[in-house]
Amino acid sequence: MADRTILNRSALAGLAKPGVIGAPTGNPGVRIREITEFAAITVIARRGRAAEVVEILSRHAGSPVADAAKRAGNASLSITGTAPGQWLVVARGAGNELDNMRADLNGIAAVTDQGDGRLIIEVCGARARDALAKGIAIDLDASVFKAGDAAQTSAAHTGLQIALIDEAPTFEMISARSTAESFWSWLVASAAEYGIEVV
Protein backbone atom coordinates (compact mmCIF):
# COMPACT_ATOMS: atom_id res chain seq x y z
CA MET A 1 0.00 0.00 0.00
CA ALA A 2 1.23 3.44 -0.87
CA ASP A 3 2.28 5.71 1.96
CA ARG A 4 -0.40 8.22 2.73
CA THR A 5 -0.25 11.37 4.79
CA ILE A 6 -3.40 12.79 6.37
CA LEU A 7 -3.34 16.54 5.96
CA ASN A 8 -4.65 18.75 8.75
CA ARG A 9 -6.78 21.21 6.77
CA SER A 10 -9.11 23.81 8.23
CA ALA A 11 -12.73 23.90 7.04
CA LEU A 12 -12.10 26.88 4.73
CA ALA A 13 -8.61 25.90 3.58
CA GLY A 14 -8.17 27.19 0.03
CA LEU A 15 -11.32 29.36 0.29
CA ALA A 16 -10.64 31.96 2.98
CA LYS A 17 -7.45 33.32 1.43
CA PRO A 18 -5.94 36.43 3.04
CA GLY A 19 -6.66 39.54 1.02
CA VAL A 20 -9.42 41.98 0.13
CA ILE A 21 -12.56 40.82 -1.67
CA GLY A 22 -15.87 42.42 -2.54
CA ALA A 23 -16.35 46.14 -3.09
CA PRO A 24 -13.10 48.16 -3.20
CA THR A 25 -14.18 50.54 -0.42
CA GLY A 26 -10.60 51.32 0.67
CA ASN A 27 -11.68 50.61 4.22
CA PRO A 28 -13.23 47.11 4.42
CA GLY A 29 -16.39 47.17 6.54
CA VAL A 30 -16.10 43.49 7.44
CA ARG A 31 -13.04 41.54 8.54
CA ILE A 32 -13.09 37.77 8.66
CA ARG A 33 -10.59 35.47 10.32
CA GLU A 34 -10.79 31.71 10.33
CA ILE A 35 -9.60 29.98 13.50
CA THR A 36 -7.60 27.09 12.10
CA GLU A 37 -6.02 25.50 15.19
CA PHE A 38 -8.45 24.36 17.87
CA ALA A 39 -9.96 21.40 19.67
CA ALA A 40 -13.64 21.16 20.66
CA ILE A 41 -15.82 19.00 22.90
CA THR A 42 -19.50 18.98 23.75
CA VAL A 43 -20.40 18.62 27.43
CA ILE A 44 -23.87 17.35 28.37
CA ALA A 45 -24.65 17.22 32.09
CA ARG A 46 -26.16 14.01 33.40
CA ARG A 47 -29.64 14.34 34.87
CA GLY A 48 -29.57 16.50 37.97
CA ARG A 49 -25.83 17.23 37.73
CA ALA A 50 -25.87 20.55 35.84
CA ALA A 51 -24.88 22.60 38.91
CA GLU A 52 -21.76 20.47 39.47
CA VAL A 53 -20.84 20.74 35.80
CA VAL A 54 -21.22 24.54 35.94
CA GLU A 55 -18.84 24.62 38.92
CA ILE A 56 -16.17 22.55 37.12
CA LEU A 57 -16.49 24.47 33.85
CA SER A 58 -16.24 27.79 35.72
CA ARG A 59 -13.04 26.61 37.42
CA HIS A 60 -11.47 25.71 34.08
CA ALA A 61 -12.65 28.91 32.38
CA GLY A 62 -11.41 31.10 35.23
CA SER A 63 -14.71 33.00 35.12
CA PRO A 64 -18.37 32.15 35.84
CA VAL A 65 -20.01 29.79 33.34
CA ALA A 66 -23.81 29.83 33.23
CA ASP A 67 -26.37 27.19 32.30
CA ALA A 68 -27.66 29.62 29.66
CA ALA A 69 -26.98 30.88 26.14
CA LYS A 70 -23.79 32.71 27.18
CA ARG A 71 -20.13 32.53 26.19
CA ALA A 72 -17.48 32.60 28.92
CA GLY A 73 -13.75 32.11 28.99
CA ASN A 74 -10.58 33.75 27.79
CA ALA A 75 -8.42 34.03 24.67
CA SER A 76 -7.49 30.35 24.69
CA LEU A 77 -10.56 28.60 26.12
CA SER A 78 -14.25 29.37 25.54
CA ILE A 79 -17.33 27.69 26.97
CA THR A 80 -20.67 28.43 25.31
CA GLY A 81 -24.11 27.23 26.40
CA THR A 82 -26.00 25.59 23.53
CA ALA A 83 -29.00 24.03 25.35
CA PRO A 84 -30.09 23.40 28.96
CA GLY A 85 -27.25 21.50 30.66
CA GLN A 86 -25.21 21.53 27.47
CA TRP A 87 -22.09 23.43 26.33
CA LEU A 88 -19.55 23.55 23.52
CA VAL A 89 -16.00 23.95 24.81
CA VAL A 90 -13.38 25.23 22.36
CA ALA A 91 -9.67 25.34 23.12
CA ARG A 92 -7.54 27.37 20.74
CA GLY A 93 -4.32 25.59 19.81
CA ALA A 94 -3.58 21.95 20.60
CA GLY A 95 -6.30 21.71 23.25
CA ASN A 96 -4.36 19.69 25.81
CA GLU A 97 -6.27 21.37 28.66
CA LEU A 98 -9.42 19.60 27.49
CA ASP A 99 -7.98 16.31 28.79
CA ASN A 100 -8.03 17.61 32.37
CA MET A 101 -11.55 18.94 31.92
CA ARG A 102 -12.73 15.60 30.59
CA ALA A 103 -11.19 13.84 33.60
CA ASP A 104 -12.90 16.26 36.02
CA LEU A 105 -16.29 15.73 34.33
CA ASN A 106 -16.04 11.94 34.38
CA GLY A 107 -19.29 10.46 35.71
CA ILE A 108 -21.28 13.70 35.84
CA ALA A 109 -21.38 14.70 32.16
CA ALA A 110 -21.18 13.11 28.73
CA VAL A 111 -18.13 14.55 26.95
CA THR A 112 -17.86 14.08 23.20
CA ASP A 113 -14.86 15.03 21.10
CA GLN A 114 -15.91 17.15 18.12
CA GLY A 115 -12.54 16.72 16.44
CA ASP A 116 -12.28 19.04 13.47
CA GLY A 117 -16.01 18.86 12.83
CA ARG A 118 -16.58 22.60 13.15
CA LEU A 119 -15.85 25.75 11.27
CA ILE A 120 -14.92 28.66 13.52
CA ILE A 121 -14.59 32.19 12.21
CA GLU A 122 -14.42 35.61 13.76
CA VAL A 123 -16.26 38.41 11.99
CA CYS A 124 -15.67 42.01 12.96
CA GLY A 125 -15.79 45.49 11.48
CA ALA A 126 -18.08 48.49 11.35
CA ARG A 127 -20.51 46.78 8.93
CA ALA A 128 -20.40 43.27 10.44
CA ARG A 129 -23.92 43.61 11.90
CA ASP A 130 -25.32 44.79 8.56
CA ALA A 131 -23.81 41.83 6.74
CA LEU A 132 -24.97 39.25 9.31
CA ALA A 133 -28.50 40.70 9.40
CA LYS A 134 -29.03 39.48 5.84
CA GLY A 135 -29.23 35.83 6.85
CA ILE A 136 -29.69 35.68 10.62
CA ALA A 137 -33.17 36.21 12.05
CA ILE A 138 -32.24 37.02 15.65
CA ASP A 139 -31.68 40.60 16.81
CA LEU A 140 -27.91 41.30 16.80
CA ASP A 141 -28.27 45.01 17.61
CA ALA A 142 -25.74 46.28 20.15
CA SER A 143 -28.56 47.16 22.56
CA VAL A 144 -29.82 43.55 22.61
CA PHE A 145 -26.98 41.14 21.78
CA LYS A 146 -24.15 42.05 24.13
CA ALA A 147 -20.60 40.80 24.74
CA GLY A 148 -20.86 37.32 26.24
CA ASP A 149 -24.26 36.65 24.69
CA ALA A 150 -24.58 33.56 22.52
CA ALA A 151 -27.28 31.94 20.41
CA GLN A 152 -27.93 28.69 18.65
CA THR A 153 -29.81 29.59 15.46
CA SER A 154 -29.42 29.38 11.70
CA ALA A 155 -27.88 31.49 8.94
CA ALA A 156 -29.30 31.07 5.46
CA HIS A 157 -30.82 27.72 6.56
CA THR A 158 -27.49 26.46 7.92
CA GLY A 159 -27.13 25.66 11.63
CA LEU A 160 -25.13 28.34 13.40
CA GLN A 161 -23.77 29.07 16.85
CA ILE A 162 -23.06 32.76 17.22
CA ALA A 163 -21.61 34.75 20.11
CA LEU A 164 -20.40 38.28 20.66
CA ILE A 165 -16.81 38.24 21.95
CA ASP A 166 -16.43 42.02 22.34
CA GLU A 167 -18.23 45.23 21.43
CA ALA A 168 -15.79 46.02 18.56
CA PRO A 169 -17.97 44.15 17.48
CA THR A 170 -16.28 40.77 17.13
CA PHE A 171 -18.67 37.91 16.44
CA GLU A 172 -17.66 34.28 16.83
CA MET A 173 -19.50 32.04 14.38
CA ILE A 174 -19.38 28.27 14.63
CA SER A 175 -20.92 26.02 12.02
CA ALA A 176 -20.71 22.39 10.93
CA ARG A 177 -17.65 21.66 8.81
CA SER A 178 -19.78 19.81 6.24
CA THR A 179 -21.67 23.01 5.35
CA ALA A 180 -18.69 25.38 5.72
CA GLU A 181 -18.44 26.09 2.01
CA SER A 182 -22.06 27.15 1.53
CA PHE A 183 -21.89 29.13 4.78
CA TRP A 184 -18.81 30.90 3.41
CA SER A 185 -20.46 31.74 0.10
CA TRP A 186 -23.46 33.23 1.96
CA LEU A 187 -21.18 35.31 4.20
CA VAL A 188 -19.07 36.63 1.33
CA ALA A 189 -22.15 37.48 -0.75
CA SER A 190 -23.74 39.29 2.23
CA ALA A 191 -20.64 41.28 3.17
CA ALA A 192 -19.33 41.99 -0.36
CA GLU A 193 -20.94 45.42 -0.70
CA TYR A 194 -19.14 46.67 2.45
CA GLY A 195 -15.73 45.35 1.34
CA ILE A 196 -14.19 42.32 3.04
CA GLU A 197 -10.72 41.81 4.40
CA VAL A 198 -9.79 38.19 5.06
CA VAL A 199 -7.02 38.11 7.64
Place this chain on the structure above:
Amino acid sequence: MRIRCPYCGERSNDEFTVLGDADALLTRPSGENIEAFHEYVYQRTNPAGLHRELWYHSAGCRRWLVVTRDTRTHEITNVAFANSRGEGATA
Protein backbone atom coordinates in the same frame (compact mmCIF):
# COMPACT_ATOMS: atom_id res chain seq x y z
CA MET B 1 -45.53 34.08 14.73
CA ARG B 2 -42.72 34.10 17.30
CA ILE B 3 -42.19 31.68 20.15
CA ARG B 4 -40.28 32.63 23.29
CA CYS B 5 -38.13 29.55 24.01
CA PRO B 6 -37.32 29.36 27.74
CA TYR B 7 -33.63 28.84 26.86
CA CYS B 8 -33.06 30.67 23.56
CA GLY B 9 -35.44 33.60 23.87
CA GLU B 10 -37.86 34.88 21.24
CA ARG B 11 -37.45 33.13 17.87
CA SER B 12 -39.23 32.95 14.55
CA ASN B 13 -41.57 29.99 14.24
CA ASP B 14 -39.56 28.63 11.30
CA GLU B 15 -36.89 27.57 13.83
CA PHE B 16 -39.46 25.09 15.21
CA THR B 17 -41.23 21.91 14.18
CA VAL B 18 -44.79 21.46 15.46
CA LEU B 19 -46.20 18.12 16.57
CA GLY B 20 -49.70 19.18 17.68
CA ASP B 21 -51.73 18.42 20.80
CA ALA B 22 -49.38 18.13 23.80
CA ASP B 23 -51.85 16.66 26.28
CA ALA B 24 -52.84 13.85 23.93
CA LEU B 25 -49.19 12.83 23.47
CA LEU B 26 -47.91 13.42 27.00
CA THR B 27 -50.56 11.24 28.64
CA ARG B 28 -49.58 7.78 27.43
CA PRO B 29 -52.16 5.11 28.27
CA SER B 30 -51.07 2.24 30.51
CA GLY B 31 -51.98 -1.39 30.00
CA GLU B 32 -52.96 -3.01 26.73
CA ASN B 33 -56.35 -1.42 26.09
CA ILE B 34 -56.43 -1.23 22.28
CA GLU B 35 -59.19 1.40 22.31
CA ALA B 36 -57.16 3.68 24.55
CA PHE B 37 -54.11 3.28 22.32
CA HIS B 38 -56.17 4.06 19.24
CA GLU B 39 -57.30 7.30 20.89
CA TYR B 40 -53.73 8.08 21.95
CA VAL B 41 -52.23 7.59 18.49
CA TYR B 42 -54.96 8.91 16.19
CA GLN B 43 -57.64 11.00 17.89
CA ARG B 44 -57.10 14.73 18.28
CA THR B 45 -59.39 17.56 19.24
CA ASN B 46 -59.21 20.71 17.14
CA PRO B 47 -60.22 23.49 19.50
CA ALA B 48 -60.99 27.08 18.50
CA GLY B 49 -59.24 28.78 21.40
CA LEU B 50 -56.51 27.82 23.87
CA HIS B 51 -54.48 24.82 22.78
CA ARG B 52 -51.43 23.19 24.39
CA GLU B 53 -49.07 22.11 21.63
CA LEU B 54 -45.69 20.40 21.31
CA TRP B 55 -43.09 22.40 19.39
CA TYR B 56 -39.52 21.19 18.82
CA HIS B 57 -36.86 23.91 18.71
CA SER B 58 -34.99 22.18 15.91
CA ALA B 59 -32.81 25.13 14.82
CA GLY B 60 -32.06 26.22 18.39
CA CYS B 61 -31.60 24.29 21.63
CA ARG B 62 -33.27 21.13 20.27
CA ARG B 63 -35.67 20.92 23.21
CA TRP B 64 -39.35 19.98 23.07
CA LEU B 65 -41.58 22.77 24.32
CA VAL B 66 -45.21 22.90 25.40
CA VAL B 67 -46.67 26.06 23.89
CA THR B 68 -50.09 27.34 24.98
CA ARG B 69 -51.53 29.14 21.96
CA ASP B 70 -54.91 30.60 21.06
CA THR B 71 -55.67 29.00 17.69
CA ARG B 72 -57.92 31.95 16.75
CA THR B 73 -55.40 34.74 17.34
CA HIS B 74 -51.99 32.95 17.52
CA GLU B 75 -51.52 34.64 20.88
CA ILE B 76 -49.10 32.59 22.99
CA THR B 77 -49.76 32.71 26.72
CA ASN B 78 -47.20 30.19 28.02
CA VAL B 79 -44.10 28.27 26.89
CA ALA B 80 -42.42 25.58 29.01
CA PHE B 81 -40.00 22.71 28.51
CA ALA B 82 -41.85 19.46 27.82
CA ASN B 83 -39.69 17.54 30.31
CA SER B 84 -38.20 18.46 33.65
CA ARG B 85 -34.63 18.41 32.33
CA GLY B 86 -34.68 22.03 31.28
CA GLU B 87 -36.05 23.40 34.52
CA GLY B 88 -33.93 26.15 35.98
CA ALA B 89 -32.64 27.39 32.64
CA THR B 90 -33.47 30.94 31.71
CA ALA B 91 -33.63 32.81 28.45
